[in-house]
Amino acid sequence: MNPSDLERWNQxxxxxxxSDIVRWALARAEGRALVSTNFRPYEAALLHLVVREQPDLPxxxxxxxxxxxxxxxxxxxxxxxxxxxxxAYLPRMTAAHRDALHGAVPTPEDEPGLKxxxxxxxxxxxxxxxxxxxxxxxxxxxxxxxxxxRAELDIxxxxxxxxxxxxxxxxxxxxxxxxxxxxxxxxxxxxxYFDPAKADEKRECGLHAAWxxxxxxx
Numbered sequence: 764m765n766p767s768d769l770e771r772w773n774q775x776x777x778x779x780x781x782s783d784i785v786r787w788a789l790a791r792a793e794g795r796a797l798v799s800t801n802f803r804p805y806e807a808a809l810l811h812l813v814v815r816e817q818p819d820l821p822x823x824x825x826x827x828x829x830x831x832x833x834x835x836x837x838x839x840x841x842x843x844x845x846x847x848x849x850x851a852y853l854p855r856m857t858a859a860h861r862d863a864l865h866g867a868v869p870t871p872e873d874e875p876g877l878k879x880x881x882x883x884x885x886x887x888x889x890x891x892x893x894x895x896x897x898x899x900x901x902x903x904x905x906x907x908x909x910x911x912x913r914a915e916l917d918i919x920x921x922x923x924x925x926x927x928x929x930x931x932x933x934x935x936x937x938x939x940x941x942x943x944x945x946x947x948x949x950x951x952x953x954x955x956y957f958d959p960a961k962a963d964e965k966r967e968c969g970l971h972a973a974w975x976x977x978x979x980x981x
Contacts, residue, residue, distance in 0.1 A: 773917045781932035784918060785816050785902065788930040792900035797821040797850075799889075799903055802830075802838040803956040805941040809904040809933060811950055814845050820902075822847045823892045827884040828858030829868065833955035840951060850896060852888035868959040881960035893925050905931040908938065 776784050789796055798813045798820055800806050813820050824838070842849050854861075861884065862868075869876030893901075901922060922929040933941065945952055 769917070769919055769921065772919045776918045777935070781812055781936070782816070784930065784932040785813055788900050788902060788928070788932075789817055789820075791928065792898070795898050796900040796902060797823050797896050797898040799823045799901065801825070801956075801958065802834050802841065802953060803904075803958070804952055804954055805906075805933075805938075805945070806904045807837075807841055807950040807952065808941055808944045808948075809902070810841060810845055810847065811948055812932060813902055814847065818846065819848050821896050821898075822849045823889070823896060824849060824851050825885050825888045825892070826851050826853050827888070827960070828854065829884070829959045831955050831957060834953055834957075837951060837953035837956075850892060852892040854884045854888050856883060858884070877960065885960045890925075893927075898925075898927055901925065901927040901929045903929055903931045904933065905929075906933055906941075907935055 776787065779787070796817070798809065800810060800822055801824065810822065830838075841847060861880075869880055871877075905916060907916070916931070916934070918931055918934045920929050921927075936944075944950075
């Protein structure tokens with residue numbers, strides 16, 4: 764995989780449907796693909812899309828213990844509704860244990876604290892899951908409109924943190940297009956989602972950013 768391959772693939776896939784992109788990705792994976800989720804808004808669309816193509820596709824979810832009740836209920840609803848092959852990975856330290864030792868979740872102004880929080884509660888279990896499941900293709904719900912850093916990515920990219928081909932079938936989709944997909948397939952959405960490792964939507968938790976590669980061992 765080199766930059767010219769990525770450029771060519773992205774040019775070819777830009778005119779394809781999300782379903783076509785998923786099929787392309789699964790064909791390249793040769794049985795070693797997974798999809799990650801945090802059950803945030805619109806992720807039901809990706810989960811529905813991928814399990815239609817491969818019902819037993821592993822679904823990697825880091826349950827860091829800080830999700831709101833609505834998100835947990837949404838996750839369980841989708842697990843049952845889509846018969847997800849859910850692979851939940853938990854931090855080695857519970858949320859209650861972390862809070863007792865370190866206090867409340869860091870505020871948006873505490874950038875170093877947020878990175879430390881993410882390393883322990885999100886990145887470590889995610890890295891453990893990626894090692895154990897060992898995908899060559901990683902399907903994600905990344906979209907260009909989500910934050911400025913993601914606008915620099917594309918449908919297909921090489922993930923330097925995990926050495927996989929990262930594929931985002933809905934990368935160029937708007938919120939209106941995602942709403943239409945959910946409505947067309949009768950899927951629920953989840954608007955109460957909050958990621959404590961980001962504190963706001965302009966940040967990255969480290970999964971898709973270079974700093975996350977060595978954050979756990981740092």
